[in-house]
Amino acid sequence: MTRLFRSQQPMGLVVQALCLCGAGALAAWALGQPGPPSPAALAAAPLGALLLGCGLAALAAGSAGRRDAERSLRESEALYRRAIAAAGAVVYQLDFSTESYTHVDAGIHQLTGVPASDFTHQRWDQLLHSVTMQGAAHGLPEEEAERRFRTGELPVWQADYQIQTPDGRIRWLTDSSVAIRNARGEVVGTLGILQDITGRKEAEASLADRENLLRTVIDSDPHAVTLISPELKLMQINRSGLELMEAGSVEEALARADGSLVAPGHRDAVRAVMDRALEGHPGEIEFEMVSLKGTRRTLEMQAVPLRDQSGTVTAVLTIARDVTEHRRLEAQLLHAQKMESIGRLAGGVAHDFNNLLTAILGYTELAASPVRDNPDAAAVLDAVRQAGERAAALTGQLLGFAQRQMAEPRVLDLNERLLEVDRLLRRIVGEDVEIVTLPCAEIWPVRIDPGQFEQVVVNLAVNARDAMPGGGKLTIRTECVTVDAEVAAWMPEFQAGDYVLLSVSDTGVGIAPEAMPHIFEPFFTTKKPGQGTGLGLSTCYGIVKRNGGHISASSVPGAGTTMRVWLPRAPDPAAAAPQPHPPAASGAETLLLVEDEPLVRDIAVRILTDSGYHVLHAGTGSEALVMALEHPGDIHMLVTDVVMPHMSGVQLAERFRDIRPEARVLFTSGYTDGAVLHGGSLGQDAAFLQKPYSAAALAGKVREVLDSPRDQAGPTGHMERNHPCPCELP
Structure with missing residues (x-):
């Protein structure tokens, strides 16, 4: 042996x-x-x-x-x-002294395409494409591995070869060989076995391709996908998971991921879901996480157990979705719905109150006539009138906040409007904020609805107040500026022309640069949860744009913000102002008055009767239609409330016009949104009188409509309505 x-x-x-x-x-x-x-x-x-x-x-x-x-x-x-x-294997023997094969099995021809008789070391080198060391020499360069084998440092040579046969086929061979030593123990050659492993390599490549495909799919998933061990250690994580953790690499994530990523107060619930998953029960949970950089996020996570062939749970697959923005928008929507409900309530209260004010102001005005020669009595009634007008102004503000007013653009002096809104602003911003108003000496007129303008100023002032929690200075300035064609060319939002510039500046915390592009977007806010809907600036933007203007902002974080509103110059108000009604706006026409509120109906009948008109009156639309059918003479005008039970003023006007096509129509209301809610919308050419109204206003408006051209007095035209986003109530 x-x-x-x-x-x-x-x-x-x-x-x-x-x-x-x-x-x-x-x-x-x-x-x-x-x-x-x-x-x-x-x-x-x-x-x-x-x-x-x-x-x-x-x-x-x-x-x-x-x-x-x-x-x-x-x-x-x-x-x-x-x-x-x-087995498809080939035995060979190589003599190191001559670098020649002393034995090669005939099967080498089938493996390499080279007959055994022609198989030489040089021929092998020609076939060889690549060498991958295996076993103890794994990872070594081929030259270093061969040196160690020939010196006896490596007892076994193990390598995988990629070759190309003479007919062009690519094959993989594996080589296992041992050193041959002489009597002195020196390595003089090698004896080895070559085997074809092309099938195995192709299977490995196919498996690697599938793994790469799976990795690509998982990495492209917008959800965070992780693999958690039974010891609750992070084993694998995809790209979305890294972004969610704010980790720079997989290695950092694996090293630093622990229970601290789950926000306090949520850890026990998350641990319970993971424990149940390890027991084989899938689960899901919503919780807050804290990233490696301290960012808090809300996640929706599913935990799915992974089993081996025996059914044992070996890991837990988690799929997490960042729902932070979704939950924020949900909260904003709920808040906006709450504000809408408050607005509806405020509008309803204002509507009912306006009916009462109409009666109060009307009776006060009627009572004032007989006592003009009694200074004391006249003074008392005048005080009642002033109080009623102040109450009417308050209800007007309620309707403005509730977005229930008609848009009635007028030519305004913004300096005068700022003085009128000053008292309201001081109540809103509080005593710790100093308000400085700097009107320009001679201001150009602008055309805008007064309520909308006040809404813009109030919203900007509220934002400024919130940016100065410790108090500060609020500066409101007006200027007259001209945008020439050259400036308008590189500022496409402007048209060349004259503008009145309103600036509202604060000394607050400022706006972060990354937030500036979004400040006019609906629902965008930098305020804390519960402190704003993100609708204030979007409302201002809508109002300004609808009036042909432009709004912009500039800010320095820590130093304050300036909001600028440009409104186009309007024609001289003296040229556009309507001629005042004559002192006695009387007439002898027949009017049909429809009002569901008895107090308002009674005072309106008295006012119109005192003005010389023959007045038919009804409390419902149905009663009015019967009168329209049965009255033997002409009915020159229908004066109807917009919001009434069973039949709205718009519905009544449409049916009345079928009976009396030549009659004019005048709508009145203290809550005009009911026109839409109860059967249609007023047209922009429809005649309308806002409650509360004075005796002179009612008589004058009736006379104006009766005297207007036929195509301006119909009930079915289009009246401009205000449809901005709901504003933030202070």
Whole structure:
């Protein structure tokens, strides 16, 4: 056996290869242990060593005679060669001294496309494309691995080769070989086995492609996907998860991810969901997380258990969605709906109150006529009138905030309007904010609805107040500016012309640069939750744009903000002002008055009767239609409230016009949004009188409509309505 072991013949080297290829159990059996090798030894042996081991089967019988030993050797040699060939493997022997192959199996032709007779070291190099070291030499460059093998530092050579056969096919081979030593122990050659592993490599490449595809899909998922171990340690995370954690790399995420990422107050609930997932029960939860940089976010997370083939839970897959913005918008919507409800309530209260004020102011005015010569009585009634007018102004502000007023653009002096709104502003901003008003000396007129202008000023003042929680200075300035064609060319939002510029400046905290592009967007706010809807500036933007103007902002964080509103110059109010009504706006026409509020109906009847008109009156639309049908004479005008039960003023006017097509129509209301809610909308040419009204206003408006051209007095024209976004109530 020792002689065979040291032999340079192929079968002798088989024994040596068996020892050095990692088949220790087979080697021990071959060196004299009785009986066949155990199944465990066969299973543990590398394929190459197992095949080589087939050649030792005959030797294990221990033939007593030389002839029997030689016969057994030949038989085992034939057996191992058949086994090697059947496995598609090729045995080779390389002599390092001559760098030539002293033995190559004929199967090398099938593996490489080169016959064994033509197979040389140089021919092998021509086929070779790449070498990947395996085993103990894994990761080493080929040259360094070969040096160590030839010096005996590496007992076994293991490598994978990519080759191209002469007919152009790409194949993968694996090489397992052992060193051949001489009597002095020097490495003089190598004995190895080549096997075709092309199929395995293609399967590995296909698996790698599928893994890369899966990784790409997971990384492109907008949700955060993580894999959590049974010890609740982060094992894997996708790109969205890294962004959510604000981690710079996967390594940082794996190193720093722990329970602190879950906000206090949510940790027990999250742990309970994860524990149930580890027990095999999927779950979901919404919680707050804190990123590595301290950013708080609200997440919706699903936890799904992952099992191995035996059904044991080996990990938990979590899929988390950032719902922070969604929840913020939900809260804003709820707040906006609440503000809308408050606005409806305020509008309803103002409407009812306006009916009462109409009666109060009307009766006061009627009572004042007989006592003009009694200064004391006249003074008392005048005080009542002034109080009623102040109350009417308050209800007007309520309607303005509730967005229930008609838009009635007028030519205004903004300096005068600022003086009128000054008292309201001081109540809104509080005593810790100093208000400075700087009107220009000579201001141009502008055309805008007075209520809308006040709404813009109030909204800007409220924003300024909120930016100065510790108090500060609010400066309101007006200027006259001209935008020439050159400036308008590089500022497309402007048209060349004259503008009145309103500036509202504060000394507050300012606006962050990243927030500036969004400040006019609906629902965008930098205020804390519950302190604003994000609709104030968007309302200002809408009002200004609808009136042909422009609004902009400039800010320095920590130093304050200035909001600028440009409104186009209007024609001289003296040229456009309507002629005043004559003192006695009387007439003799027949009017049909429809008003569901008895107090208002009674005073309106008295006012119109005192003005000389013949007045028919009704409390409902149905009653009015009966009168319109049954009255034998002409009815020149219908004067109707807009908001009434069962039939709105608009519906009544449409049906009345079918009966009396030549009659004029005048609408009155203290709450004009009811025109839309109860059966249609007023047209912009429809005649309208806002409650509360005075006796002179009612009589004058009736006379004006009766005297107006026919195409301006119909009930079905289009009257301009105000439809901005709801504003923020102070």
